[in-house]
Amino acid sequence: MHKKLFIPGPIEVKEDVLAKMAMPMIGHRSKEASELQRRISEKLRKVFYTKEEILLSTTSGSGLMEGAIRSCTVKRAAVFSIGAFGKRWYEMGINNNVPADLFEVEWGKAVDFNEVDKVLATGKYDLICITHNETSTGVMNPVEELGEVIRKYPEVVWCLDAVSSMAGTKIEVDKLGVDICITSSQKALALPPGMAVCSFSQKAIERAKNVKFRGYYLDLLALYEYIQKKDYQYPSTPSLSHMFAMDYQLDKILEEGLDNRYKRHIEMAEYVRAWGKEHFELFADERYLSNTLTNIKNTRGISVAELNKELGKRGFQISNGYGKLKEQTFRIAHMGECTLDDVKELLVNIDEILNF
Amino acid sequence: MHKKLFIPGPIEVKEDVLAKMAMPMIGHRSKEASELQRRISEKLRKVFYTKEEILLSTTSGSGLMEGAIRSCTVKRAAVFSIGAFGKRWYEMGINNNVPADLFEVEWGKAVDFNEVDKVLATGKYDLICITHNETSTGVMNPVEELGEVIRKYPEVVWCLDAVSSMAGTKIEVDKLGVDICITSSQKALALPPGMAVCSFSQKAIERAKNVKFRGYYLDLLALYEYIQKKDYQYPSTPSLSHMFAMDYQLDKILEEGLDNRYKRHIEMAEYVRAWGKEHFELFADERYLSNTLTNIKNTRGISVAELNKELGKRGFQISNGYGKLKEQTFRIAHMGECTLDDVKELLVNIDEILNF
Known part of the structure; x- marks a missing residue:
């Protein structure tokens, strides 16, 4: 089963774009x-x-x-x-x-x-x-x-x-x-x-x-x-x-328009941040939060690896903390062609897995 | 129109292989x-x-x-x-x-x-x-x-x-x-x-x-x-x-088998060399001819650019001489999934264009 990627690259590529990779x-x-x-x-x-x-x-x-x-x-x-x-x-x-x-x-x-x-x-x-x-x-x-x-x-x-x-x-x-x-x-x-x-x-x-x-x-x-x-x-x-x-x-x-694209990214970022703050804490300085990725502090001591495994069964993938932050944070990327609906779908699944 | 490539890379890639480039x-x-x-x-x-x-x-x-x-x-x-x-x-x-x-x-x-x-x-x-x-x-x-x-x-x-x-x-x-x-x-x-x-x-x-x-x-x-x-x-x-x-x-x-693959390359090379010697001369020392590409000396003073243009109209592409050999030689690559039939088809077209 393909897992929808919410990791900071590689990310989801649309089918019509993938098809161009196959040109002679x-x-x-x-x-x-x-x-x-x-x-x-x-x-x-x-x-x-x-x-x-x-x-x-x-x-x-x-x-x-x-x-x-x-x-x-x-x-x-x-x-x-x-x-x-x-x-x-x-x-x-x-x-x-x-x-x-x-x-x-x-x-x-x-x-x-x-x-x-x-x-x-x-x-x-x-x-x-x-x-x-x-x-x-x-x-x-x-x-x-x-x-x-x-x-x-x-x-x-x-x-x-x-x-x-x-x-x-x-x-x-x-x-x-x-x-x-x-x-x-x-x-x-x-x-x-x-x-x-x-x-x-x-x-x-x-x-x-x-x-x-x-x-x-x-x-x-x-x-x-x-x-x-x-x-x-x-x-x-x-x-x-x-x-x-x-x-x-x-x-x-x-065609989407650059400003529309940035707006879509901000909407996704704000949604994930709000969710992150509701259930956990954000890792980064709140004045300088990324618009393409949110790093969430694992304040509940969940097993991030286990969460990702469960998400995998449902067709999603997020990222564990990077390097020394492994298991201390988890990261959700929201960039590229990802939409607010995609993000909501992911978070609903995390809610279900973590019984929120 | 797609041109079948007989240049020393990029070469023709089979459709089923190209399709793998489009995997998620x-x-x-x-x-x-x-x-x-x-x-x-x-x-x-x-x-x-x-x-x-x-x-x-x-x-x-x-x-x-x-x-x-x-x-x-x-x-x-x-x-x-x-x-x-x-x-x-x-x-x-x-x-x-x-x-x-x-x-x-x-x-x-x-x-x-x-x-x-x-x-x-x-x-x-x-x-x-x-x-x-x-x-x-x-x-x-x-x-x-x-x-x-x-x-x-x-x-x-x-x-x-x-x-x-x-x-x-x-x-x-x-x-x-x-x-x-x-x-x-x-x-x-x-x-x-x-x-x-x-x-x-x-x-x-x-x-x-x-x-x-x-x-x-x-x-x-x-x-x-x-x-x-x-x-x-x-x-x-x-x-x-x-x-x-x-x-x-x-x-x-x-699956083809490496030895079969080498044999196919030698067959193509020998066919192109024979054609090259019949109508032109080979550029390289005959003791050390390449099995994947043949460089042909333009002894007839044809316009290689013009030949390639005509070939292009028919859906084929070969290579002009490299660098200082431009117009002095032309190169036909015969490698990868290319077959003897592909090579024959190309040469028949060159024959027609050059009135051989």
Whole structure:
């Protein structure tokens, strides 16, 4: 039996979108392939609110995160982590011999923008990495406030991990001043995993030109230059199946309307939060709750594994707490094509299992 | 109109295999996902004739090629290039600050194993990269002879790019002594592009432990260790769609029987070579012709672009010469699920267009 996924990726993909994954192959050096990537890029520019170039990568979001910190750091990277995925970004830097420092907050909290200000004011850093939406904690960082701070430092390239938020909440990339905004297919874009995309600003392009060892496959400048040289093609063979599905799904997203989409996500989030507060507590700082995922503190000491097993029998799946939060929290993702009715159906089933 | 692809990847994928790309999502941290990757690995071990571990990567073949040279070179890499893809391997090394030397032969020739012997005898190198099947030239290197030479140097980790040959011709990885044998989905495995796989020997594992900066996403040791730690799971979110299709297609390959599959490839290759020699000349050294692709010298000075355009109207596509060989050669791939009848149909159409 298929389980309806309420985990923070992979998430449910609609049948008509899945069907596009099964389209017959085309040559990746054909005019058709160029047109396909150009169309995708144009649509993603709308979703990202950017005029900058869009890069596609046949990797998970991690591939582009690594590409960003490695391709665009000359002096030193400041990585602000609010959970597991922020810390991963730091490891990517260290593993690539990129000078980097890690600034952590307690899990459940957002980034302190005064701290960001203080760190950048040292002048030691020319790149900053921030997770927008941290699925390990359920916190969504306040990007507007962060933007105000970071824009004071024109030397700093801003990399934003919007893997689990882009297309589920409004992120106005150009207005905020984000240089490299990264997302991947299997979250709020509601596609199967296997492709990541990012915006790539002129500032980031110029910076990358000064970085000597950017590698090959994850070199963002190489991806950019290939688009220019070969008219929206990819340096190696991309996952065309994902591109067919993305091209189609982006039409559906724009048809729904971005504002409607964000509103739907907020409605789902509010419903889950209210339920969570009624029966448990929320894990994250209430000022910075995620719109795409809710992390619920297991104040009743239930067995989350057992709950998920029972849910599985009914055709649903949620997520246990991440890493050290296993059994201490459980997470319900509400993103992509998920609707308020889907969320209600899930919660009714949890109510039944837990005798609420 | 769909064009039947006779290009060296992407190639034709059967409808029932494409349908598997459209399967609904599962959690990538589930028992199901572990079982899926374990099944794929077991089947690939048969195709690779290896007892070593199999790594999956959500990238094109280039991703694993970069991972191999970067993860496993301590002293210096010797890259033997016989065309465009061999040279790419050298660039990957250089771009990652991996000490490397490039040894090239004239396009159309195979690697000279006496030269390999001489180079390795210097004791300067602890890793060697060789392209098995070079699609830019149509040469298939003699791996048996190369194996005899390379096995004399137990310190040397052997990386073999079998991207366009694995599953189309017999490559007995363990017997040959290949440490990292790489292929990708969109060639003779007859799957859509988007996933690469490799074998990873104990020698390569031990070597990688001594390499400091292996990066993150393309770090072969990290992929290996995650399999051990998390029971055949992937460090980030893999392309599950490709895994569903690969699991299914590998059953079909093993059902056909590997020897039958190789025989079918030889029959197609011999038919195309005979046709090529009748009307043109073959580009590659006749002792080392590829079984999966034939590169034909344009001795008649036809317009290859025009030929391909006419073929396109009839629902077929071949490849122009690669890079500097554009219009000087044309390439017909005959791999994957392609049959002798498919090849005959293509050539009859070329005959008609060129009035043969």
